[in-house]
Amino acid sequence: MCLAIPVRVVEKKGDDLAIVDLSGIRKEISLALVDGVQAGDYVILHVGYALSRLDPDEAERTLALFREAGVAAEVLP
Amino acid sequence: MKYIDEFRDGAVARQIGVRIAAEVQPQRRYHFMEFCGGHTHAISRYGISDLLPDAVKMIHGPGCPVCVLPIGRVDLAIRLALDHKVILATYGDCLRVPASSGLSLLKAKARGGDVRMIYSAADALGLARRNPQREVVFFAIGFETTTPPTALAIKQAAAEDLANFSVVCNHVLTPAAITNILESPEVRKLGTVPLDGFIGPAHVSTVIGSQPYEFFAEEYRKPVVIAGFEPLDVMQAILMLVRQVNDGRAEVENEFTRAVTRAGNLKAQQLVSEVFELRRSFEWRGLGEVPYSALALRGEFAAFDAERKFALETKHVADNKACECGAILRGVKHPRDCKIFGTVCTPENPVGSCMVSSEGACAAHYSYGRYEEDPIKTAA
Amino acid sequence: MDEGRSNKPVKAGYVRPLDLKHGRVDLTHGSGGRAMAQLIEQLFAAAFENEFLAQGNDGARFALPPGRVVMAIDSHVVSPLFFPGGDIGALAVHGTINDVAVMGATPIYLAASFILEEGFPLGDLKRVVDSMAAASRAAGVPIVSGDTKVVERGKGDGVFITTTGIGVVPDGLELSGDRARPGDRILVSGFIGDHGMAIMSLRESLAFATEIVSDSAALHALVAALIASVREDVRRDPHRGIRALRDPTRGGLATTLNEIATQSRVGMMLDEAAIPVRPQVEAACEFLGLDPLYVANEGKLVAIVAPEDAETVLAAMRAHPLGRDARQIGAVIDDRNHFVQMQTRFGGRRVVDWLTGEQLPRIC
Numbered sequence: 001m002c003l004a005i006p007v008r009v010v011e012k013k014g015d016d017l018a019i020v021d022l023s024g025i026r027k028e029i030s031l032a033l034v035d036g037v038q039a040g041d042y043v044i045l046h047v048g049y050a051l052s053r054l055d056p057d058e059a060e061r062t063l064a065l066f067r068e069a070g071v072a073a074e075v076l077p
Numbered sequence: 078m079k080y081i082d083e084f085r086d087g088a089v090a091r092q093i094g095v096r097i098a099a100e101v102q103p104q105r106r107y108h109f110m111e112f113c114g115g116h117t118h119a120i121s122r123y124g125i126s127d128l129l130p131d132a133v134k135m136i137h138g139p140g141c142p143v144c145v146l147p148i149g150r151v152d153l154a155i156r157l158a159l160d161h162k163v164i165l166a167t168y169g170d171c172l173r174v175p176a177s178s179g180l181s182l183l184k185a186k187a188r189g190g191d192v193r194m195i196y197s198a199a200d201a202l203g204l205a206r207r208n209p210q211r212e213v214v215f216f217a218i219g220f221e222t223t224t225p226p227t228a229l230a231i232k233q234a235a236a237e238d239l240a241n242f243s244v245v246c247n248h249v250l251t252p253a254a255i256t257n258i259l260e261s262p263e264v265r266k267l268g269t270v271p272l273d274g275f276i277g278p279a280h281v282s283t284v285i286g287s288q289p290y291e292f293f294a295e296e297y298r299k300p301v302v303i304a305g306f307e308p309l310d311v312m313q314a315i316l317m318l319v320r321q322v323n324d325g326r327a328e329v330e331n332e333f334t335r336a337v338t339r340a341g342n343l344k345a346q347q348l349v350s351e352v353f354e355l356r357r358s359f360e361w362r363g364l365g366e367v368p369y370s371a372l373a374l375r376g377e378f379a380a381f382d383a384e385r386k387f388a389l390e391t392k393h394v395a396d397n398k399a400c401e402c403g404a405i406l407r408g409v410k411h412p413r414d415c416k417i418f419g420t421v422c423t424p425e426n427p428v429g430s431c432m433v434s435s436e437g438a439c440a441a442h443y444s445y446g447r448y449e450e451d452p453i454k455t456a457a
Numbered sequence: 458m459d460e461g462r463s464n465k466p467v468k469a470g471y472v473r474p475l476d477l478k479h480g481r482v483d484l485t486h487g488s489g490g491r492a493m494a495q496l497i498e499q500l501f502a503a504a505f506e507n508e509f510l511a512q513g514n515d516g517a518r519f520a521l522p523p524g525r526v527v528m529a530i531d532s533h534v535v536s537p538l539f540f541p542g543g544d545i546g547a548l549a550v551h552g553t554i555n556d557v558a559v560m561g562a563t564p565i566y567l568a569a570s571f572i573l574e575e576g577f578p579l580g581d582l583k584r585v586v587d588s589m590a591a592a593s594r595a596a597g598v599p600i601v602s603g604d605t606k607v608v609e610r611g612k613g614d615g616v617f618i619t620t621t622g623i624g625v626v627p628d629g630l631e632l633s634g635d636r637a638r639p640g641d642r643i644l645v646s647g648f649i650g651d652h653g654m655a656i657m658s659l660r661e662s663l664a665f666a667t668e669i670v671s672d673s674a675a676l677h678a679l680v681a682a683l684i685a686s687v688r689e690d691v692r693r694d695p696h697r698g699i700r701a702l703r704d705p706t707r708g709g710l711a712t713t714l715n716e717i718a719t720q721s722r723v724g725m726m727l728d729e730a731a732i733p734v735r736p737q738v739e740a741a742c743e744f745l746g747l748d749p750l751y752v753a754n755e756g757k758l759v760a761i762v763a764p765e766d767a768e769t770v771l772a773a774m775r776a777h778p779l780g781r782d783a784r785q786i787g788a789v790i791d792d793r794n795h796f797v798q799m800q801t802r803f804g805g806r807r808v809v810d811w812l813t814g815e816q817l818p819r820i821c
Contacts, residue, residue, distance in 0.1 A: 002115055002222035002280040003746045003820055004306065006080040006336075023078050023740035027665040030199065033225050033345045042080060044283055044336050045744075047168075047820050048197030049226045052283040052342055058335040059080055066089050066309055069096045069316060078740060087803040114821050124805015143821060169817035183814075196745070196818060223820060308803055424813035436821055445807040 004046035006054050009039050020045065080335070084307030085123075093312040094128035100319055101132040108134050108271045109318050110408055112255060113278035114141030114436035115306055121445035123308040133315060136270070136408035137438035139254055140278055142218045142247070143170045144406060144430040144437045145361040148394035150247055151176035153384075154216045157245070158182070158190030161387055163212040165192045166201040171216060174433045177394055182216075198230035205234070205242035214383045215244045222280040224248040224372065225345040228352040231374065231381050243383035246373055249359065251281050252289045253370030257361075259297045263409050270409050274318040276311065277303035279333050286341025290329045298327040305333040352378055360393060362430050363403035402429035405438050412439040419443060475499050480579040487573070487607025500583060501571075501603055504590035509601035517601035521565065524625040529556035532619045538585065541655050542671030545618055546589035548755060551675045552706065553622035554596055558677035559702040559758070561632040561684060562624030567593065568602040569620045574613030585616060596675040598622070629691075630684065636700035637721035641789040642767035646679065646758040646774050647782040648672070649710050650738040653752035657741065665744065669737050674756030676704065679779045683758075686773035687766045699770060700761040704754070711750040711809045713759050714797045724792020727799040727809065731786045745818035750809060752816070761789065 007020040007029075016032045020043070030049045031037050043050035101107060111117060117137045120126060126135060139145050151174050158165040165182070172183040172194060186192040191211075195201055201215035217227045227244060234242045255275065263270040277290055282303045290301040300321035304314035314332045321328060331337050352375060359371030374382040383389065396402060400422070401415035412418050412431070422428035424440050431437035435444065475495065485492035502510045509517040531552045538545045549569065557564040569589070573582065593600050600620075626632075655671040680702060691698035701721075705713035710732070718725050734749045742749050756779065762770045767785060774780030787799075797809045 002113070002220065002278070004222065004280045004283075005078075005743050008079070022743060023736040025665055025667050025669075025737050025740040025744065027744065030226075030229070032229055033342060033348070035344060044280065046222055046280060047226050048199055049229070051222065051225070051280060051345065052336050054080060055335050062305075062310075062313075062332070062335055063083055066086075066093065066313055069093045069313065078736070078743065081743070085802065087801070091804050122801070122807060123803040124801050124807045125803070127805035128803070141821060168820045170819045170821050172817060173814060194817065196820075219820065424810075434821060435819065444810045 002046055004044050004051060006042050007045045009037055009041045009043060011039055012037070018050070081307065084305065084309045086309060090128055090309055090312055093309070093316055097133065097312070097316050097319055098130040100316070100323065101130055102323060106132055106134070106271070107273050107319055107322060108136055109274050109276060109315060110136040110138045110258070110272055111276040111311070112138040112140040112251065113276070113281065114144065114434065115279065116276055116304065116311055117141070117438060117441050118436035119306065119308050119311055121441040124445070125308055125311060128312065129315065133319065136272070137405070137441070138258065138408060139361070139364060139406040140220065140251065141434050141436050142220055142223070142249060143174060143434035144402070145249065145254075145363060146171070146174060146218060146247060146430065147360045147362045147391075148176050148396070149360070149391045150245070151182065152394065153245055153389050153391060154182060155180050155185045155190065156389075157214050157383065157387065158185050158192050159188060161212070162191070163214045164204055164208060165190065165214055165216060166195045166204055167192065167216040168196075168218065169194050170434060171218060173427070174430060175427055198226040202230050202233055202239070202242065205239050209241060212241050212243070215242070216247070217244050218247045220249055220251050220278070220281050221284045224349050224353070225284060225342075228348045231352050231378055232348070234381055235378060243381045243386045244374065245383045245389075246353070248353065248372040249361065250370050250372070251278060251285070252292070253367055254361070254364070255293055257364050257367050257370070258407055259293065259299065261407055263407065270407070272299065272408070273322050274300040274302070276314050276318070277301050279304060279306040279310070279336070282333065282337045282341070284342045284345050287329050287331045287337055287339050288341070294327045294329050300327050300330070302330045303333050303337055305336065362396070363406035397428050400429040402431040402439070405431050412442040415439070475579060477579050477583050482573045482575060482577040482579065482582065482607055484575055484607050484609070487605060493605065497603070497605065500579070500586055501605070504586045505593065505600045505603070506590070507599040507601060509599070510603070517566065517568070519566065519601070521623075522625050524627045527557050527560045527562035527624045527626055528621065529553055529560070530619065530621045531556055532617065534614060534617050535656065536614050537656075537659050538581065538615055540659055540671055541669065542652075543673035543755070544585055544588050545616065546585035547592045547673050549618040549620045550589050550592035550596065550598070551673050551755060553620040554598055554675045554677055555704045557622040557624035558680040559632065559704055560624070560626060561630040561680070561702070562626040563681070564596070564598045564622050564624040564677050567598055567600045567620050567622050569600050569618060570604040571606070572613055572617040573605065573607045574615055575607055575610040577615045582616065592675065596677065632699060632702050634701045634703065634717045634720040637717055637723050637761045637789045638700070639723060639789050639791040640764050641700055641761050642764055642785055643714070643725060643727065643787040643789065644760040644762060644767065644771055644774065645710065645732065645784060645786050646760070646780040648733045648735045648738070649705070649754055649757060650734055650742065650749035650752035652755040653709070654738050654741045656753075657745070665741070667737055667741060669735070669741060672754060672756035674779055676756065676758055676779060679758065679774070679777045682777050683760065683770050683773050686769050690766055690769070697763045697766055699766070700763065703759050705757055705759055706755060707753050708812045709749070709751040709753055710759065711797065712812050714809070715811050717759075717761060718795045718797050721789070722795060724790045724795055725787055725797040726790050727787035727797065729799050729802045731784050733782050733784050746820070747816055747818060751812050
């Protein structure tokens with residue numbers, strides 16, 4: 001359930017609103033559910049609200065895990 | 078699209094598929110349930126099943142809030158629109174759910190009901206502010222992902238003393254549904270539905286955290302891997318589940334670390350518990366009455382509870398006798414096992430809820446997977 | 458000197474001009490009387506300006522060049538009326554020109570009927586009509602007959618426009634949706650989903666600032682170029698060339714391909730990675746949970762082409778301004794289920810089914 005997408009915060013408008021960007025599409029959303037979001041951060045957006053911040057380091061780590069599975073796969077007989 | 082495209086890399090997906098095939102133990106079968114409808118949709122849309130070895134089978138779970146919405150609740154919304162003449166604000170997903178008397182919210186709109194599609198709970202508030210002389214009712218659905226926005230809207234309405242805004246609350250809870258499945262006779266006693274593990278929902282988990290699933294891992298000895306929304310996330314989660322099963326482990330692992338923590342979003346959780354309380358029981362379409370599985374507005378917010386405001390009573394409405402949605406939602410049957418699948422019941426004329434939502438098991442199979450029934454012959 | 462008469466003489470033949478700034482359509486504009494005649498003369502005929510309309514008859518009489526006649530009709534009820542890249546007027550002209558063109562016919566004339574809602578601002582009507590006139594002139598297809606009716610306030614959406622188009626197909630050219638055969642290649646003339654998402658960006662509760670622009674365009678010159686590119690080959694071997702052309706409007710690319718697959722009783726296999734979608738359109742679809750394959754286009758072509766001629770037709774598309782981003786996106790296959798299938802970017806396979814009702818934004 002729950003269609004949600006990672007979007008980049010372009011600009012904050014007061015405490016609770018922000019403009020986010022995805023490939024050039026901009027939208028105003030609410031930050032009322034997440035504290036400490038800054039411009040440049042990525043957030044998970046669902047029905048017009050940010051639900052959490054996306055951790056770029058963890059994202060990299062996850063991608064590395066994928067690649068690891070991939071590298072190991074190539075070595076298989 | 079950053080953080081999206083990288084997680085849809087087909088080449089990497091194939092490699093993970095090869096890895097899964099290498100690690101499944103010979104002669105062993107693995108059955109995993111992806112709980113979340115969004116995952117069902119991703120699996121179908123990207124054809125993930127094609128990349129998995131035959132030994133691994135995915136079972137579609139009931140994590141589709143539209144699919145588990147009982148007919149009686151949709152009837153409430155229709156009556157509000159047609160009889161009480163409110164402005165009925167709803168997410169697009171609910172518009173075509175078939176209800177009683179051959180109606181749906183979309184058909185009610187055609188009959189003169191003021192049904193408005195909204196994208197966000199905030200839009201419903203906006204409608205109330207712009208139409209002070211009309212009653213605006215927000216038909217709220219969704220699992221824990223969608224509940225915090227509703228809570229915010231209600232608090233905002235209270236702060237603004239909006240007299241013409243109220244909510245029909247159909248918010249339901251994930252852990253309760255998982256318990257219901259694990260407690261079902263087919264899983265627990267009869268073993269007719271072999272269930273080796275769960276792919277935990279992505280975005281519900283950003284709100285509730287990974288901690289609530291630890292109970293299932295311990296109590297029922299079933300591994301849970303929380304997976305992100307993208308197809309590579311799902312593939313990786315399946316690999317992690319296979320490894321847990323092989324190792325004899327039953328733990329909660331988090332594949333979606335970039336957005337999910339053990340504690341989850343505490344601010345959102347606090348907001349929800351401030352506005353809502355547990356219902357003792359709630360009917361889930363296909364699963365029957367499930368205890369402590371759904372939310373209602375607290376007494377302090379009674380003024381915004383449409384069920385109280387309009388003295389609404391929910392009637393139980395039985396499903397069409399031939400409809401197998403219940404069994405399908407519990408993973409006991411496959412869409413093609415349903416007698417009316419693809420004939421009487423199609424996305425154009427859905428009889429049951431599994432066909433209405435594009436992530437319902439039946440709609441997903443109909444829209445994406447029907448080719449499986451007939452192997453394709455490509456012309457020269 | 459008479460009492461109470463002003464000294465200024467009244468100009469003979471004076472008619473108060475239409476108040477385009479503040480005026481609105483009212484029921485007299487549809488009643489057949491002077492008000493309607495004035496509206497037609499000062500707004501419609503003045504904009505569309507041609508010998509047929511100048512004659513002021515109920516119909517236009519003309520001879521047609523030799524060949525078979527193609528007639529097409531299209532209604533336009535789009536809301537909002539004005540959007541990035543176009544408006545209902547331009548759509549009405551382009552849409553019908555395209556319907557005629559994809560039959561292989563050269564569009565020659567258009568007729569247009571307007572259903573106006575009481576209260577519709579004349580200024581907006583002029584904007585729509587001027588846009589139609591510009592589109593018609595640019596395409597070289599005049600609007601030679603028209604009709605106007607007015608309905609009471611609340612019974613229309615400002616304006617509904619219906620256009621009919623007439624064209625002529627030269628003998629020997631057979632373009633039809635039932636001619637696709639296994640082995641044929643499937644081409645698309647450019648980016649899909651632009652028009653539908655441009656409209657979505659304006660809808661009330663889905664507002665987002667975007668640069669997505671409708672692709673509304675007249676495709677008859679492009680069609681002529683494609684037909685010309687394989688004319689010699691077809692002359693030598695009638696089993697070659699273009700089988701069918703269609704413009705994927707409501708319901709998008711997926712609907713058009715399913716229509717052709719059903720008509721021709723074949724299947725199709727698409728390559729997702731080859732289907733061109735602009736990044737902003739893709740992103741807009743992500744926001745709303747929509748699939749670009751089902752989003753409307755108003756300036757694109759789908760071509761089903763014999764395999765030997767696919768490269769030629771593709772090159773001809775790319776050589777034309779409206780086909781610069783053309784791609785080959787798949788092939789026709791043998792399939793008794795008539796499924797349109799797709800190799801996903803992911804390596805898996807899925808069915809690209811008929812659309813169910815209207816595609817709605819979703820939260821799940």
